[in-house]
Amino acid sequence: MGRFETPALADLPDDVRERIETETEEAGFTPNVFSAFAYKPSHFRAFFEYHDAIIDDAAIERAEIEMLIVTVSGINDCLYCVVAHGALLRIYSGRPKLADQLATNHRSADLTERRRAMLDFAELLTESPGDVDDAAVAALREAGFSDEQVWDIATVVAYYNLSNRLATVADMRPNEEFYTLGRGE
The missing domain is CATH 1.20.5.810 (AhpD-like)
Known part of the structure; x- marks a missing residue:
């Protein structure tokens, strides 16, 4: 710190x-x-x-949790969480490039429509929480998420918005180990 x-x-x-x-x-x-x-x-x-x-107690996959965290952390410019959870995403997804893509712009990543809808919602809740309405939640349901999964998505996004802000105020830096984890090197 x-x-x-x-x-x-x-x-x-x-x-x-x-x-x-x-x-x-x-x-x-x-x-x-x-x-x-x-x-x-x-x-x-x-x-x-x-x-x-x-x-x-998540109804979404661990890789999806990490996708949400990296996306939100990228939006919030949280170096610690991008790097640390990027490592976890590489491990849980088996896709070494995905974390880097999500940290900069989730729309440029190779994603299913379901996961793109999830990350679009994460972006909306992070940047414009006042714009989250029935239609935003309905879009997740239409993408195939259950009510419990929608709740879990929102919980991860909200929690990591808090975490990102604390890490930023503390000037928390990533451990060197995180930079290479899950890269297959």
Whole structure:
């Protein structure tokens, strides 16, 4: 974090420290978001509990979740989330170029009409939330998304608009490891 002091792992409450240690063990490095958001342990707990609920109880595919995150993060100019979730998208989709395409302009990516409708909605909710109306939701349903999937799409988009803004204010930078993950090199 460039604008706030990142707390030392040893100084954190046990549950926060244990979560960071678990994430470090699983990834092979400590993703900077965990260290940065530990700045306020009560917020860390709520942030990651909601994150886990979004991921663990999703009616859309994990690759679609990552597509939404990369698209929203690109719109919001959030370097951390574009790079970190770009890596996850490459891993979950098996399509190394897709993350780069979505980060710059989802309309230029090779997508199904269903997924294009999903990302068009994500763009609308991110840039012009006041313009989200019955027709915008109906477009998702017409593209084949169930009500639960529409809800999950909106939840991911809203959550990552929050995350992007926090990462930007904190000047959070991506770990070097994220740049090469999932590129097949």
